[in-house]
Amino acid sequence: MAKRIDVSGLSAYYGNHRAIEDISMTVEPRSVTAFIGPSGCGKSTFLRTLNRMHEVTPGGRVEGKVMLDDENLYGPGVDPVAVRRTVGMVFQRPNPFPTMSIYDNVAAGLRLNGTARRKSELDGIVEKSLKGANLWNEVKDRLNKPGAGLSGGQQQRLCIARAIAVEPQVLLMDEPCSALDPISTLAIEDLIGQLKERFTIVIVTHNMQQAARVSDRTAFFNLAGVGQPGRLIEIDETQRIFSNPSVQATEDYISGRFG
Amino acid sequence: MDIVSTSGEHPPPSRQPAATRLGDRVFLGLSRGSGILLLVIMAAIAVFLTVRAIHAISLDHSNFFTTYEWNASLNPPSFGIAVLAYGTLVSSLIAMLIAVPISVGIALFITHYAPRRLASPLAYLVDLLAAVPSIVYGLWGGLYLVPHLQGLNLWLNDYLSWTGVFHKSDPNSAARSLFTVGILLAIMIVPIITNVTREVFRQVPKAHEEAALALGATRWEVVRMSVLPFARSGIISASMLGLGRALGETMAVATVLSASPVLTQRLLDPVGGTFAQNIAAKFAEADNFGRDALIASGLVLFVITLLVNGAARLIIARRREYSGAAL
Numbered sequence: 001m002a003k004r005i006d007v008s009g010l011s012a013y014y015g016n017h018r019a020i021e022d023i024s025m026t027v028e029p030r031s032v033t034a035f036i037g038p039s040g041c042g043k044s045t046f047l048r049t050l051n052r053m054h055e056v057t058p059g060g061r062v063e064g065k066v067m068l069d070d071e072n073l074y075g076p077g078v079d080p081v082a083v084r085r086t087v088g089m090v091f092q093r094p095n096p097f098p099t100m101s102i103y104d105n106v107a108a109g110l111r112l113n114g115t116a117r118r119k120s121e122l123d124g125i126v127e128k129s130l131k132g133a134n135l136w137n138e139v140k141d142r143l144n145k146p147g148a149g150l151s152g153g154q155q156q157r158l159c160i161a162r163a164i165a166v167e168p169q170v171l172l173m174d175e176p177c178s179a180l181d182p183i184s185t186l187a188i189e190d191l192i193g194q195l196k197e198r199f200t201i202v203i204v205t206h207n208m209q210q211a212a213r214v215s216d217r218t219a220f221f222n223l224a225g226v227g228q229p230g231r232l233i234e235i236d237e238t239q240r241i242f243s244n245p246s247v248q249a250t251e252d253y254i255s256g257r258f259g
Numbered sequence: 260m261d262i263v264s265t266s267g268e269h270p271p272p273s274r275q276p277a278a279t280r281l282g283d284r285v286f287l288g289l290s291r292g293s294g295i296l297l298l299v300i301m302a303a304i305a306v307f308l309t310v311r312a313i314h315a316i317s318l319d320h321s322n323f324f325t326t327y328e329w330n331a332s333l334n335p336p337s338f339g340i341a342v343l344a345y346g347t348l349v350s351s352l353i354a355m356l357i358a359v360p361i362s363v364g365i366a367l368f369i370t371h372y373a374p375r376r377l378a379s380p381l382a383y384l385v386d387l388l389a390a391v392p393s394i395v396y397g398l399w400g401g402l403y404l405v406p407h408l409q410g411l412n413l414w415l416n417d418y419l420s421w422t423g424v425f426h427k428s429d430p431n432s433a434a435r436s437l438f439t440v441g442i443l444l445a446i447m448i449v450p451i452i453t454n455v456t457r458e459v460f461r462q463v464p465k466a467h468e469e470a471a472l473a474l475g476a477t478r479w480e481v482v483r484m485s486v487l488p489f490a491r492s493g494i495i496s497a498s499m500l501g502l503g504r505a506l507g508e509t510m511a512v513a514t515v516l517s518a519s520p521v522l523t524q525r526l527l528d529p530v531g532g533t534f535a536q537n538i539a540a541k542f543a544e545a546d547n548f549g550r551d552a553l554i555a556s557g558l559v560l561f562v563i564t565l566l567v568n569g570a571a572r573l574i575i576a577r578r579r580e581y582s583g584a585a586l
Contacts, residue, residue, distance in 0.1 A: 085474070091469065095464075097484060099488035108474060166474060
């Protein structure tokens with residue numbers, strides 16, 4: 001189910017601008033890895049290279065290697081579409097398909113090319129995914145209502161249900177709680193704790209308490225100055241990063257001395 | 260509180276209207292005036308058409324809605340709109356069937372498929388096409404399209420005449436048929452539909468497209484899952500704009516169609532007529548009463564256009580809760 005991510009020598013560009021430089025790290029399966037760092041340090045860009053979403057941006061390109069177990073995501077002949085089916089993503093703002101019902105939103109990924117299923121099977125997966133996203137009890141009586149009618153926190157859990165319905169190996173989350181209130185945030189954080197038993201989870205967050213609460217390992221990103229590419233400063237056990245980091249810049253950032 | 264008290268002895272303006280500044284008042288007046296002006300113009304057109312039309316219809320000796328011929332200058336006058344209504348609706352329907360899929364395709368290509376180097380010149384070209392006057396389309400249609408469509412007409416007659424629709428009574432007659440008119444109208448309305456749809460496609464939120472992409476959707480699946488549903492009401496509005504132009508188009512029809520008061524399902528026969536074409540052809544020679552009669556036909560066209568637009572709005576409103584407008 002969950003796979004290990006092994007990144008080596010990865011740089012990402014927007015046109016001629018290098019956004020992140022020479023990043024190497026390993027993300028353990030069945031664990032939560034948090035990316036923290038000041039704005040513009042490239043943590044979201046790096047996240048988007050892990051499911052080949054970066055190259056969707058005009059001018060976006062990537063150098064380096066991302067191994068998912070023993071498959072290079074940027075190897076020749078690798079189809080980005082297939083990569084994105086294996087590596088799911090949840091975005092900063094909840095983005096359910098506005099024209100679809102709750103049910104259809106969850107089933108959307110399952111209905112894509114060549115994955116047609118029988119209705120009964122689909123029903124089962126939708127229910128399982130909504131339960132997996134802790135949303136089932138709130139929506140089971142209105143599966144045919146539009147997904148956009150839910151509250152922000154419910155919409156974000158709907159997006160998580162949609163992402164896990166296709167059984168990805170890895171789940172990427174790009175600041176999934178930044179548009180949510182504290183109670184919805186708590187619900188998502190609880191959910192992340194449950195999901196890590198099945199998936200490899202990578203989460204970008206601006207909230208250091210959140211990183212401390214949900215993650216097993218934390219990576220700190222920084223940039224030397226405006227216009228400079230972002231770099232990985234260090235990655236370690238979360239507990240260690242927040243108590244006794246090995247790099248001074250990390251300690252400065254954690255303790256609020258900059259950023 | 261401090262901000263309020265600057266106005267001196269005035270009581271706290273809890274229910275005070277907002278427009279107390281000069282600029283606000285001027286702008287309010289301007290926008291309200293424009294709104295009222297629009298209603299006045301609409302009402303003036305409707306009243307003018309209705310009054311003159313009722314006068315003409317009351318003196319019509321035959322049934323205004325079922326009569327084929329248009330003989331307003333006879334004594335007693337006898338005229339009807341059956342052929343005109345049929346011709347207008349059929350030619351516009353043909354135009355829509357051809358133009359809407361092509362326009363959506365071009366707009367999708369420009370916004371989602373074409374490399375950027377190609378997309379902007381292409382968009383510019385479509386803009387140019389939309390600005391070509393209809394008389395130019397008409398001349399081109401009458402002089403170039405008609406002879407060049409003869410082959411297509413004969414081919415349709417050979418292979419599809421069993422449908423009854425694509426049957427050409429006299430294979431030697433020119434392709435001055437409602438079918439040709441429909442094709443020309445389609446060419447004329449493709450640019451306008453393309454323009455509006457393109458703008459709608461551009462406004463599809465990135466978040467929706469990325470949602471589909473992140474699920475492992477191919478480019479076409481992204482279009483199907485997020486672009487088309489979001490743009491649906493916009494596509495309908497754009498089509499209605501095009502349909503409005505097709506329904507009222509005059510010169511292009513007049514230069515192509517060989518008009519005669521025959522109502523047939525055989526779309527390849529060089530017969531028929533449309534409201535606008537009939538008015539343009541007869542207006543110059545008509546006396547006062549003849550003009551009133553033509554105005555009556557114009558009123559029917561006006562009503563048809565209103566009905567079509569109303570229907571489109573109903574379609575758009577029906578699934579409003581799914582429209583995504585809330586996001």
